[in-house]
Each structure stands twice: as structure tokens, then as C-alpha cells.
Amino acid sequence: MARSADRVAGWKVGRILPPLAERYGCDRLAGPIFAASLGAADGDATVFDHGFGAAEAEFLLRIGHAPVAGQRHFTLEEAAAHIDAVHIGIEIASSPFEGINDHGPAVTISDFGNNNGLLVGPAVPDWRSGAYIEQAVVTRIDGFAVGTGTAAAFTDGAIGSVRFLLEHLAARGMALEPGWWISTGAITGVHPVRPGQDVEADFGPFGTLRCRIEAQKPR
Numbered sequence: 001m002a003r004s005a006d007r008v009a010g011w012k013v014g015r016i017l018p019p020l021a022e023r024y025g026c027d028r029l030a031g032p033i034f035a036a037s038l039g040a041a042d043g044d045a046t047v048f049d050h051g052f053g054a055a056e057a058e059f060l061l062r063i064g065h066a067p068v069a070g071q072r073h074f075t076l077e078e079a080a081a082h083i084d085a086v087h088i089g090i091e092i093a094s095s096p097f098e099g100i101n102d103h104g105p106a107v108t109i110s111d112f113g114n115n116n117g118l119l120v121g122p123a124v125p126d127w128r129s130g131a132y133i134e135q136a137v138v139t140r141i142d143g144f145a146v147g148t149g150t151a152a153a154f155t156d157g158a159i160g161s162v163r164f165l166l167e168h169l170a171a172r173g174m175a176l177e178p179g180w181w182i183s184t185g186a187i188t189g190v191h192p193v194r195p196g197q198d199v200e201a202d203f204g205p206f207g208t209l210r211c212r213i214e215a216q217k218p219r
Contacts, residue, residue, distance in 0.1 A: 001032055001112075009035040010181030011169075012091055012115045013161040015154065016105050027155055028164045029105045031113015033181065037092075041121040041209040046216035047094035047193060052101065052114070053213065055193050056186035057139045057201035059132065059151055059158045060089040060120060063180045072170040076156055079163035082176070086127035086158070088203045090211060091183045092117030093190065101190070116216070118183055121201075121209045132206070133157040139188040140200040147188030158184040 001008065010033040021027040039045070047053025064084025067074070094116035100107055101114070108114045124132045133151040140146065151158045161184035169176060193199060195215040202208045 004034065006034040006036050008032045008180070009038050010118065010183065011165055012113050012118070012183040013165055013185055014108070014113060015185050020104055024105060028161060028185075029109055029113060030165055030168050031109060031115050033115050033118050033183065037115065037117045038181070039117065039119050041090060041119040041211065043119065043211060044214050045090070045092045045117050045119060045199075045211045046214050047092065047116060047195065048096050049195055049215040050098070051096040052094060052098050053193050054093040054190045055139065055141070055199040055211070055213070056091040056093060056190055057137050057188050057203070058089055058091050058183045058186060059124070060087045060118070061085070061158060061162055061182045061184055062087070063176045063178055063182065065178055066175050067166055067170065069175070072167060074163050074166045076159050076163055079166055080159050082166070083162060086124040086132060088121040088124060088201070088206050088209060089183065090119040090121075090199065090201050090209055091115065091186070092119070094216070115183075118181060119209065119211055120181065122207045124206050130157070135204050135206060137187045137204070138202040139191055140202065141191060141193060142197055146191045149188040151184065151187050154185050161185055
């Protein structure tokens with residue numbers, strides 16, 4: 001991160017599933033989202049042509065204010081109090097290393113959490129009720145359903161991802177900043193994609209997002 005010319009605009013939080021969760025003593029991981037990779041939904045997204053690429057339907061939570069300096073532990077209620085908006089979105093995961101997801105979370109973390117883009121969709125109304133985590137979400141690739149799920153399947157829901165990140169960064173002397181996005185975890189799964197494919201994330205009454213996958217140009 002220190003050697004990147006781009007600024008951080010948020011964080012992705014991903015799940016670590018058993019048995020690796022027991023091995024690492026944690027069920028989540030985190031990686032930075034850089035400003036250059038933020039975009040509006042219903043546009044194009046890029047992946048490494050000869051690497052790994054995936055699309056993930058996610059709820060995106062925005063930080064409204066930073067935690068108190070020195071606070072290292074948070075209740076779910078305290079974590080939720082730092083959020084000022086919830087949006088629907090699509091995270092684009094991609095790495096030049098095609099086998100990144102085959103070697104466990106430490107390898108994923110080593111490549112900025114495998115994040116390569118965040119597409120921000122419309123806001124979720126009445127999000128403070130917490131009912132949005134029960135909404136069934138469907139992901140389709142080229143018109144075919146490839147996964148369904150709800151954020152209620154996460155430990156402590158989407159707010160649990162916020163609490164994890166607050167404590168994860170606080171332990172490293174890093175604070176969240178107002179305006180940062182938190183991509184809270186793949187609701188329907190991690191779905192491999194390649195250039196030329198169309199992705200659709202259907203959040204029911206909250207809206208449907210679409211993007212076209214293109215090959216990432218060398219930088």
C-alpha cells in the first residue's frame with residue numbers, strides 16, 4: 001500500500017470458510033480498494049486476461065465518521081453507528097496469478113485481497129432496520145443463474161464485516177476514514193468471469209446491476 005501511487009478509497013472484506021477459518025483463527029480477511037478501481041454500476045469492469053477474474057454481488061457500506069482514536073474493540077451496535085449508507089454493488093476480483101484462490105487466504109491477502117474493482121449501485125432504503133440482509137440475491141453470467149444467497153448467511157451479517165474491519169485495522173494502528181466504502185462479502189459466491197461476459201446482480205426490490213467484463217490493459 002505504501003508503494004502504491006493510488007489512494008485507498010475503501011476495503012473489501014471476504015469470508016474464510018472452514019476448515020481454513022479454524023486454521024487461521026478468523027473467518028474473514030481484508031484488502032484495500034483503491035480509488036482508481038471505483039466505478040458506477042451498469043458499466044464495464046476489467047479483469048486480467050490470463051489471470052484470475054471473478055464477480056461478486058455484495059452490499060456496500062459507507063463510513064460516515066471515523067472511530068474514536070485508540071478504540072480497538074466494537075460491539076455490532078457501535079460498528080453500525082459508523083455507517084451512514086448501504087448500497088448494492090458488485091466487487092470485481094482479479095489477479096495476474098490465475099491460481100490465487102487455490103492456495104488459501106494468506107495468498108489472497110498478499111495481492112490486496114484480490115480486489116480489482118468496486119461498482120457502486122443505488123442506495124438501500126431503510127437500511128437501519130437490518131432487513132436488507134434477508135433479501136435473496138441472484139447472480140447471473142451471460143443470462144444464466146450461477147448463485148443465490150443472502151447476507152444473513154454471514155456471521156453477524158454485513159455489520160459483522162464492518163466490526164471485523166474496525167478491529168482488524170485498529171490492531172494495526174490504521175483508522176477508517178469518512179467516505180470509505182466497505183465491500184462486506186460475496187452474497188451468492190465468488191463467480192469466475194472472463195473478458196466478453198456479462199454479469200447481472202439481482203437484488204430484488206433494491207435493484208439489478210449489470211456490467212460487461214473487459215480485458216484489463218497493461219499499465
